[in-house]
Amino acid sequence: MRKIPFILLIILISFLSIGEEKFGYEFTKGRKGEIFKITLYAEGVKYDIIPTAIKVENYLLYFAAENLKEKKSMLMDDFKEVKVVRDEENKKDILTLIYLHDGKGHRINDYILQVTFEIWKGYPFLAFYSKLKYMGDKKAKTALNWGIGDHFKYYTIPKGRKVKTFKLQSKGRFSKRKTKIGKVAWVYAHSGKGYGLGIITPWLVGKGEDFLFVNPVPQVKYLKKGDTMDVFILIFPVKGGYKPVQTMFEKLRKVSWDLDRW
Numbered sequence: 001m002r003k004i005p006f007i008l009l010i011i012l013i014s015f016l017s018i019g020e021e022k023f024g025y026e027f028t029k030g031r032k033g034e035i036f037k038i039t040l041y042a043e044g045v046k047y048d049i050i051p052t053a054i055k056v057e058n059y060l061l062y063f064a065a066e067n068l069k070e071k072k073s074m075l076m077d078d079f080k081e082v083k084v085v086r087d088e089e090n091k092k093d094i095l096t097l098i099y100l101h102d103g104k105g106h107r108i109n110d111y112i113l114q115v116t117f118e119i120w121k122g123y124p125f126l127a128f129y130s131k132l133k134y135m136g137d138k139k140a141k142t143a144l145n146w147g148i149g150d151h152f153k154y155y156t157i158p159k160g161r162k163v164k165t166f167k168l169q170s171k172g173r174f175s176k177r178k179t180k181i182g183k184v185a186w187v188y189a190h191s192g193k194g195y196g197l198g199i200i201t202p203w204l205v206g207k208g209e210d211f212l213f214v215n216p217v218p219q220v221k222y223l224k225k226g227d228t229m230d231v232f233i234l235i236f237p238v239k240g241g242y243k244p245v246q247t248m249f250e251k252l253r254k255v256s257w258d259l260d261r262w
Helices: 008-020 244-254
Strands: 022-031 035-042 045-050 053-056 059-069 074-085 091-101 107-120 126-135 140-149 154-159 162-167 180-182 187-190 195-200 204-207 211-215 220-223 229-238
Touching: 022 091, 035 074, 035 229, 045 195, 053 107, 053 126, 059 195, 059 229, 074 140, 074 162, 107 220, 126 204, 140 195, 140 229, 220 229, 229 244
Parallel strands: none
Antiparallel strands: 022 035, 035 045, 045 053, 053 059, 059 074, 059 140, 074 091, 091 107, 107 126, 126 229, 140 211, 140 220, 154 162, 154 187, 180 204, 187 195, 195 229, 204 211
């Protein structure tokens, strides 16, 4: 049996590794050792998670909530905790606890946001499960949403046995326009150029001028101490129209997600 020269073996290994898409996670730390960015790699797609937003390509997802009784807005602040809770060969889960602030520089002490992120080897998506947890003593009337944007112009959804595309309105008073899309199997948000963002969620989807958002069910909830408002969303960038989103939904429709168990 002929031996393969060492240098040729190195070249062969390097050549084979070129075809492998990067899969896994990285943490970016500050001077004091605190984590201020999580980067997840899934099938050639890079997801950056910072306390204020989730970024993939030019798309942003951002969290907003409100204590309606106190008229107190809530936005994501710094990471309180970042923990790897599943580190398997084909599946990675990162659990985060995120402080909230009121948009005026004041930290909110009676709520905290927990978000668990998951990626699968061989799939381009990022799935995440968020829990807004209330820790106050009095009942709190609370609402929240996850906004999803990149100046979208259209959204494509299944309607019965057909697939239909709708235009996002950019004119007129926002308060007078219908914002509800409702529960749909999947959404393809785009600008009519053949690429966009795939969104899969069992929760309520709504629309703004050039963005979409996801609400929990119910949309408004009276929380007592220890209660949570939960949302599950799966996203991935898409090329080639809505078909990849439809295909991904069919592949995953029978999956029993366990991200809420952490």
